[in-house]
Amino acid sequence: MKNTISERIFDFLKNYPPFNIVTNATLLEVAQNVEIQYFEKDQVIFSQNDLPHEHFYIINQGSVRLYRFVENEKQMLDICDEGDLFGLRPLIMKENYLMGASANEETILYAIPISLFHDIILNYPKVSQFLIASFATNTREPFSEKHKGKLFANVSAIQKIEHGFSEIQSANYNKNPITCSPDTTVQTACIIMTKNVINSIIVTENEIPIGIITDKDIRTKIGTGLYKITNKVVDIMTKPVVTFPQNISVAEAQIMILKHKVSHLCITKDGTNKSELVGILTQQDLILTQGNSPSLLIKEIKNAKDAETLKHIRTKASDLTKGYLEQEIPIYFVTKVISEINTAITKKAIRMSISEIGKQPPVSFSWLALGSQGRKEQLLMTDQDNALVFENVGPAEYNAVKNYFLELAEKVTEKLNIVGFDYCPANIMASNPKWCITLEEWEQQFEAWITDPIPEKILLSIIFFDFELIYGDETLYTKMAESVFKTIEKNQIFLSFLGKVTLDNPPPLGFFKQFLVEQDGENKDSFDIKSRAIRPLVDAARILSLYHNLRVNNTISRYEKLMEVEPQNRELFESCANAFKILLQFRTSQGLRNNDNGKFVDINNLNKADRLKLKSCFKPIKNVQEAIKMRFKTSQIAQI
Amino acid sequence: MIRFFKKKLVPEFWQNHLEKVRNSQKYSNFENIRFVAIDTETTGFDYENDRILCIGAVAIKNNKILVSDAIEIYIKQAVFNKETVKIHGIRKDGNEIKLNEEEAVIKFIDYLDDAVIVAHHTGFDVNMINQALKRLKVGPLESKQLDTNYIHKKIAKTDTYKKIFSLEELCEIYNVKMHDRHTALGDALITAILFLKQTAKYKKNNALNLIDLVNTNYHLLK
Known part of the structure; x- marks a missing residue:
């Protein structure tokens, strides 16, 4: 029979995870069995240690605060917003509420019977994955130590439902014993x-x-x-x-x-x-x-015999990242570990490729990582950006030598692609003859970019100036770096051009529910966290480092160095570093949750606390961009 | 009870209604009372000549709106008023599954059970239903009735004795979002949410019991 109310509830629920994953028929059944409840401001929905209700809740209107008493001290855990789900875990775990919930303002809740939801969890692995992820993200809030451990244990309890995780539980053993x-x-x-x-x-x-x-x-x-x-x-x-x-x-x-x-x-x-x-x-x-311990993974990489094995190890590294984030390991440490693993994988891919060719390199060379891998900020699988430099050789040998390295680079990029690092769409890879050149050619190239900063060259310098040695000869790498700094020193106007481009990505300011989101395309209603928040901070750190001749690539390290060099701006740089850490962590957990590169944040997935957290990162971006505007007189540069 | 024996041909549904309402044990405890928020869409405002097009109703118990306990009945039309189609959008031969008036009323009375009726301008909706009952030679409804308009007057501090509040005005005052206006069940839901908010406010100054609430209905009291 027609039921206008359940149709309306259906329309509401289908916008929010995990209900957007289930079929219409299932969701309609859920909608038909909802109870609508009204709470006045500050009214308690449930208290800590209460017996679990028969329903869990999704907020239709208003907001709900979650809190917890630890040794009689009240700790705010989260503020949930329209579309947020709460009060579910105790129902699944069959335990009392670990926290209290009160209406933060006048609130209308949809109460969904857990009895219905049990079947959904069983039938939709994605729903349970979502729940595991959302339970885990709660740990980001200041929980007590005691609770943290408990939450982690609970995650494994729910994993029993999700067969994808069951192998964690059972030990892998050799099924073909000798x-x-x-x-x-x-x-x-x-x-x-x-x-x-x-x-x-x-x-x-x-x-x-x-x-x-x-x-x-x-x-x-x-x-x-x-x-x-x-x-x-x-x-x-x-x-x-x-x-x-x-x-x-x-x-x-x-x-x-x-x-x-x-x-x-x-x-x-x-x-x-x-x-x-x-x-x-x-x-x-x-x-x-x-053992997803980093040292074991590195050891496994060394023992790997083919690219598929490397891929398997990189997947384990992703699990490791997830675990680290759940345990609130500082992001700086996490990036270090993951960068080490990525570096080890690339090194291994190079060694494998050399032995495949069956000939040692004719002259010395270095394999360079560019972009986020060069800055050691790569937590997720992203595109590969790499380049190769080899020793200067005479014109007679040039072609033969270059062909060797091109063949090598092609083999390496193929392997990295199998591992999960997509080919660079702009073909910024060592397998491209343009980016597989001698030291001398690189130096000329850099000089051309710096002395004639037309837009496309500026964009290239942004990518290439964050290069990092991955494998090979260190002298070549150092010489390349020196040539960049020397040329910039002579051509300070370049920094103004670079600054101008840096400011092309202004931070979103003052959003709340009108989050600044992409207007169209596949990523409609998503926030481009990479371009609008992370990149401005990375760009600002780069230009200031080039200005000060700081030879570090990592954005956090750059800001830390800048704090030393410019003590008068210590606070600014510190806030930038902190904002960067938060954003990186955010992007990574988003990426892990959605199994993508985390570039776009689905705003429907964010609770109010996350929104506030994101918002707090935008102020430092604005401040540092102001500083760049002043210092490099970017306003003097005509629109480029 | 003597009346039953006098009237020989009391239909079963009506006899049930009277027995349930008269014998209900639930009214003493607010948490146990089943309220039913109702709204009717009609062909017009003339009790004699206009007819109910649709009845929407949703139950409320212990401050919770039970979506699973809702009903939306469309009625086949003998009398039809073109003008009101613009408001409610129910055409004479629309796609909804329709019952004839008798089936519809019986279904509604069965659904109503011993619930307390809550509506906005309850007098109108109940009167329309009573007219339909009359055509079945029974009625009027004996259910207890509440009106969100009068509950508001009781809560409101200012003297609003003469003012009649529209549903829109109350939604504004109580901050209720208006979806699906002018569908019977949509309006019933709005009324139900309004009722939850009103009882929450009412509770602050008064003990929440049915007798006091019913007493807010000075116009409805028989």
């Missing part, structure tokens, strides 16, 4: 182990594991002369083996390994040592499963 029969000689067993590059071999009889030989057994029993290599493996094997059933979790495996003081677990069909062997789990596997 075995030998009991009457194999120790020597043969060792040959098999060496051939397969493994540190253990399982002794089986009719596929049932009866013992194991590890490097340690060889060391303590053969190396010491107790047994000979002609002995049978059955003489020296360690027995019985520690066994476990197939669905072993990381936690269980850890406990078993600690308890039995072994380094290997045999996974058998029914979990006893009387049944068929199906796999082997080593301590190393366990570390890798849990």
Whole structure:
């Protein structure tokens, strides 16, 4: 039957996540079962430690504040706005409310029965992903330490619903264990182990594991002369083996390994040592499963044999980023780690490519990262921007040498593309003959850009002047950098032109619900956080660094250096650095949430606190742009 | 109860209505009372000659509007007034599934159950329904009735005895967004939200009980 009210609620809900993901039929059912509730300003919706209601809430009109008492001290957690969802987690976790909620102004809520929503969570993996992400983002607010840990535990609880995350729970083990029969000689067993590059071999009889030989057994029993290599493996094997059933979790495996003081677990069909062997789990596997630790990832990169493996590792690095952001690890540290990983991947791709060509480079060269990778600010997968410089060579060898590096660059960019770094649409890559040139050519190029700053050259200098050495010869790189600073010193007018371009991206000021958003196209209703907020700060840092001859690329480091060089503007630069950190974190978490490069922020996804946070970043942008305008007299430069 | 036996052919739906309203145990506790916000769209304002086109109603219980407990009934027209089509947009042969007047009224009375009626200018809507009941040889409605206009007068500080407030004016005063005006269920929802806001305000100066609320209806009291 027609129901004008539920149609209207449907129209409202479908604008907001996660309801925009579910089908119309499902959403209509939700809309038909909504309860509309009205709260006066300051009226309590639920209190901390209350039993969970049967409904969770989405704000139709007004706003709601969430707060929490920690040792009798009230902490504001968040202010939710129209379309925001709250009070859901306790219903899923079946626990009492961890925080209180009150109407911040006159508020109308849509209360949605959790009973309906359970099915939605089960049927729409994207909905549960959204919920995990939104639960996690709550940690950005000043929660107590105690609560933080709890929240994290809860995330894994909800992961049971989301099968995409279940592998985190169960340990990965080798499903093709290498075995030998009991009457194999120790020597043969060792040959098999060496051939397969493994540190253990399982002794089986009719596929049932009866013992194991590890490097340690060889060391303590053969190396010491107790047994000979002609002995049978059955003489020296360690027995019985520690066994476990197939669905072993990381936690269980850890406990078993600690308890039995072994380094290997045999996974058998029914979990006893009387049944068929199906796999082997080593301590190393366990570390890798849990271990998205940066040093392990770097180690994995070094051991990677192909680009697909690098891609897999880079995906793990994304998970790592997500984890860091959830745990509120400072963004500066996160960018450092991720940059290290990206650098390691690029280095590995270069090494792989050189060995594929089968010839060492004819002369020395450096591989340079440009743009955000050059500034070490790349947290997400973005386009690749890179270039190559090689030693000056005579005209006779030039073509042959250049062709070698072009071939190399093409192989490297192909690999990076497989890893997930898209090709640069503007073809600013070392595989482009224009950007794979000698030191001398680069120096001439830079000079041409600086002395004749026409718009397209200015744009190139913006990208290229943030270059960073990734691989190869350091002298070439240093010489390139020196030539830039020397030429700029002689041509200060260049900075005015650069300043002018820098000011082309004014910050959005004074928005609230009328957020400055893109007017059309695919990204309608999104805020271009990259162009409108991050880039102005990056550009300002660059021009001031060039002005002061500061040889750092990273924007945060640039502002920190600027604070030293210009103590009178310390506050300004500090605010810029802070704004930059916030924006970068914002972009990254947005990007991770939407699985894209985070360039556009969907304003419908933002709660009020996020909007305020973003807004606070715009003031430093305005201030630093004013400073640039004054210093570089950009107003004297005609419109270019 | 004696009346039942005198009138021989009391239809079942009407007998149920009378029994439910008279025997309801719920009215003493505000939280348990089922209120039903109603609105009717009609062919005009003449009780004798005009007819109900549509009845919209949504239930309120314990300060919550229950969207699942709503009804929207369209009625087939014998009498038709071209002029009001402009306002409510319900044409004589529109696409909505329509019931005849008898089916519609029975359905509404069943839905109403022992609820307390809330409307804006309740007198008009109830009168239109009573006229329809009369054509079925029953009525008038015995449900308790509230009017957002009179509740407002009780809350308002200034002397507004003679003033009649329109739904638009009250929406302005109480800051209620007006969607779907001039659809029966749309107006019923607006009235329901208005009622929630009014009872919240009313509660500040008065204990919230039904008798006091009903007493705000000095014009409706029989």
